[in-house]
Amino acid sequence: MAPLNVAIVGCGIIGLNHARAILRHPGLRLAALVDAVPAAATALADQLVSEYGADRLPEFASLTAALAGTDLDVVVICTPSGLHVVLAEEALAAGTHVVIEKPLDVSLPRAREILELSRRAEQNGLVVSVISQHRFDPASVVVADAAHSGAFGRLTSGLASVAWWRSQEYYDSGQWRGTWELDGGGAVMNQGVHTVDLLVWFLGRPVEIDARTALLAHERVEVEDIAVATIRFESGALAVLHATTAAYPGLSVRLQVHGDRGSAIIDDDQLEYFGTVDSDGNRAADLVPASELRGGDRGPDQFVVGHFRQYEDIVDAIREHRAPGVTVADAFLSLAVVRAVYLSATLGRPVLLDDVLDGSLDDVEVTTGVRA
Known part of the structure; x- marks a missing residue:
């Protein structure tokens, strides 16, 4: 099967960790970097080129622009926690699978919104998972x-x-x-x-x-x-x-x-x-x-390995049309x-x-x- 195209929204430290895990997975293709601070996306793109010799990735200042400019299958949300719900809603409305870095959100009312969105998304065949590596x-x-x-x-x-x-x-x-x-x-x-x-x-x-x-x-x-x-x-x-x-x-x-x-x-x-x-x-x-x-895993790659294991589960869930190992309800x-x-x-x-x-x-x- 062709790799799934992935966008990372939020290009800070945790975004780098996700990028490293995604680049290691044969079923995933990192296709876009998104950050409201353009310098952050550029810095992450530079680092990935330096580390992996990867092609320069497209950079976008908003998820809206990335969805319009790139064919995406999965949106990974790595922004500050209080911004998760609005981005998840936009990604799901566009028909992409969604991965949310922990925590689900910082507000239970907003988290309930994501929970309801995920239930509707599942009925449409979309996978929504929250990182709990x-x-x-x-x-x-x-x-x-x-x-x-x-x-x-x-x-x-x-x-x-x-x-x-x-x-x-x-x-x-x-x-x-x-x-x-x-x-x-x-x-x-x-x-x-x-x-x-x-x-x-x-x-x-x-x-x-x-x-x-x-x-x-x-x-x-x-x-x-x-x-x-x-x-x-x-x-x-x-x-x-x-x-x-x-x-x-x-x-x-x-x-x-x-x-x-x-x-x-x-x-x-x-x-x-x-x-x-x-x-x-x-x-x-x-x-x-x-x-x-x-x-367990030790050394500098231990955090990447944990995320990689969860991405293995997420990719399998998408391919097998099943619930992921960590659901929004769990989170x-x-x-x-x-x-x-x-x-x-x-x-x-x-x-x-x-x-x-x-x-x-x-x-x-x-x-x-x-x-x-």
């Missing part, structure tokens, strides 16, 4: 399979920690960074949303979230640089969520899943521990090959959990996820919590 990590797949199959027994608890560092210069580097309007939040929304997504994927549907946030290590920032929360799931399992951009010099992302017959630990995408017992209490050591215990649920963290911290009380999902708390203006 860590669902495709070997370690994540092993743990999810065990959690969903019952290998861990009754799921009892989980831990998700994102202990990262972002300098003041990072927040000062773009006017949208650290704002509620376009960044949608801080350590949880921007840095921790992938880890929240994995926690929900492993443990199931959350019921109640109780959280606190603070801004302790940065200035000229609207959003939090530290958040902690407890999450209660439908199964009865409890989890602790910790996310920060104030943990110098930046440590690992850690996920733990525990049940009454087994546990697993993922540290920086690596399967650090996996152990289960059968119903008689005998160790079931053969569920995970030893080669997979430390089998909407994870976004709702993040929003619940902010709502709970703002209101100073636990929040029911159902009240977030149905829009009952849409009018609450979230705040950062304790400030330095």
Whole structure:
């Protein structure tokens, strides 16, 4: 089959990551670069020529112009999070498949619009997926399979920690960074949303979230640089969520899943521990090959590899006329959990996820919590 023509909208750092993954996939052809700041598109085009010796790509200042000037099959949205919905709507109206970089959006009302758009698009044979590349990590797949199959027994608890560092210069580097309007939040929304997504994927549907946030290590920032929360799931399992951009010099992302017959630990995408017992209490050591215990991807290409795996799924979904591995509904649920963290911290009380999902708390203006 002929490769699918792809446009990247938003040519910053994450746009480069997508471009590298797309250029490696034989089923995709990068056909256009789009950015409202022409210099950004030019810089990305220059870098791709330098890295890959690729032909110079057409550059456009708007998605409208790209759709008019290029035959496109897929539109990849890598803009600031608060701009996702309008671009997704335009791309779907033009009949293209859509890939949205995380998070789905920064606003639940707008995210509901994308959810409805995606449902209508699916009826017309279009694929809409949201980037959650860590669902495709070997370690994540092993743990999810065990959690969903019952290998861990009754799921009892989980831990998700994102202990990262972002300098003041990072927040000062773009006017949208650290704002509620376009960044949608801080350590949880921007840095921790992938880890929240994995926690929900492993443990199931959350019921109640109780959280606190603070801004302790940065200035000229609207959003939090530290958040902690407890999450209660439908199964009865409890989890602790910790996310920060104030943990110098930046440590690992850690996920733990525990049940009454087994546990697993993922540290920086690596399967650090996996152990289960059968119903008689005998160790079931053969569920995970030893080669997979430390089998994640390391090195400079690790972020590209994750996106590449998800693009493999997206291309297959388009070719096979099926739903992608990560749907808009999946991303909407994870976004709702993040929003619940902010709502709970703002209101100073636990929040029911159902009240977030149905829009009952849409009018609450979230705040950062304790400030330095």
